Amino acid sequence: MTETAPLAVKDLRVSLAAREVVRGVSLTIAPGQFVVLLGSNGSGKTTLMRAAMGVIPAASGEVRLFGTPLRRFRQHQRIGYVPQRSTAAAGVPSTVHEVVMSGRLSRRPFAGLASRDDKAAVNEALALVDLSEYAKTPASELSGGQQQRVMIARGLASRPDLLVMDEPTAGVDARSQLGLAELFGRLLSEGRTIFMVAHELGPFEPMIDRAVVLRDGRVAYDGPCSGGDLAAEAEPHNQHHPHLTVPQHHVGIEESGAWPA
Numbered sequence: 314m315t316e317t318a319p320l321a322v323k324d325l326r327v328s329l330a331a332r333e334v335v336r337g338v339s340l341t342i343a344p345g346q347f348v349v350l351l352g353s354n355g356s357g358k359t360t361l362m363r364a365a366m367g368v369i370p371a372a373s374g375e376v377r378l379f380g381t382p383l384r385r386f387r388q389h390q391r392i393g394y395v396p397q398r399s400t401a402a403a404g405v406p407s408t409v410h411e412v413v414m415s416g417r418l419s420r421r422p423f424a425g426l427a428s429r430d431d432k433a434a435v436n437e438a439l440a441l442v443d444l445s446e447y448a449k450t451p452a453s454e455l456s457g458g459q460q461q462r463v464m465i466a467r468g469l470a471s472r473p474d475l476l477v478m479d480e481p482t483a484g485v486d487a488r489s490q491l492g493l494a495e496l497f498g499r500l501l502s503e504g505r506t507i508f509m510v511a512h513e514l515g516p517f518e519p520m521i522d523r524a525v526v527l528r529d530g531r532v533a534y535d536g537p538c539s540g541g542d543l544a545a546e547a548e549p550h551n552q553h554h555p556h557l558t559v560p561q562h563h564v565g566i567e568e569s570g571a572w573p574a
């Protein structure tokens with residue numbers, strides 16, 4: 314795996330509806346790091362992530378993916394992107410297997426039948442999120458939390474080096490969060506990089522290398538995930554947004570690594 318930063322953002326500015334929402338953000342994520350992006354509602358987290366992924370244009374600044382400027386980046390299979398509040402159903406009667414298979418498209422130079430490797434990668438991704446038994450189930454029949462795990466499997470299907478996720482734990486219950494924490498730990502041990510928006514760190518906290526806090530589109534904190542400085546940054550937000558919590562060590566249950574049935 315290359316030592317080039319999987320994601321580097323320099324003085325990025327993004328405007329939405331004539332308002333500057335991301336206001337000069339610089340951020341470099343090193344290979345193998347687990348970086349979490351925090352901040353109150355409307356601080357610009359999703360907008361920053363979308364601009365970094367090229368989903369929306371930036372007004373100015375620079376984004377590099379694995380050392381390549383965004384506009385010239387073609388190795389899309391190296392990135393697994395799980396957008397915010399994405400559901401696996403979206404009104405389409407696809408099975409779980411089909412939804413996850415769509416995450417293989419970036420690996421397939423030509424349209425056509427899925428290869429043996431495509432199928433193996435999909436099965437592997439489904440096993441990683443413990444949804445193998447639901448492969449043939451229409452995605453719309455799964456719970457919200459299960460659908461979120463389907464979308465994470467979709468992001469993993471291309472076997473990416475960088476996993477970018479916008480609130481992947483929204484709607485995921487505490488036990489499933491433990492399962493996700495175990496999964497992320499495994500991905501990190503394989504040298505993969507994770508960049509994730511979160512409101513609660515829960516069971517992920519011990520494995521997070523770095524927290525970046527956005528406030529009004531600017532980086533207000535960039536450093537270790539625990540300690541007084543992060544708490545000081547998080548506190549003003551907490552008064553207005555109680556769901557942005559300073560890292561918690563416990564999620565209130567004893568089971569470890571178990572997924573709900």
Ligand SMILES: Nc1ncnc2c1ncn2[C@@H]1O[C@H](COP(=O)(O)OP(=O)(O)OP(=O)(O)O)[C@@H](O)[C@H]1O
Pocket residue numbers: 329330334352353354355356357358359360361
């Ligand atoms: N399509 C849009 N058009 C205009 N303004 C937008 C649009 N999307 C977001 N905004 C505004 O941009 C600001 C940043 O929004 P963004 O979704 O990036 O924040 P966030 O930190 O991800 O919030 P949350 O925690 O609620 O997801 C907000 O003030 C929001 O109202």
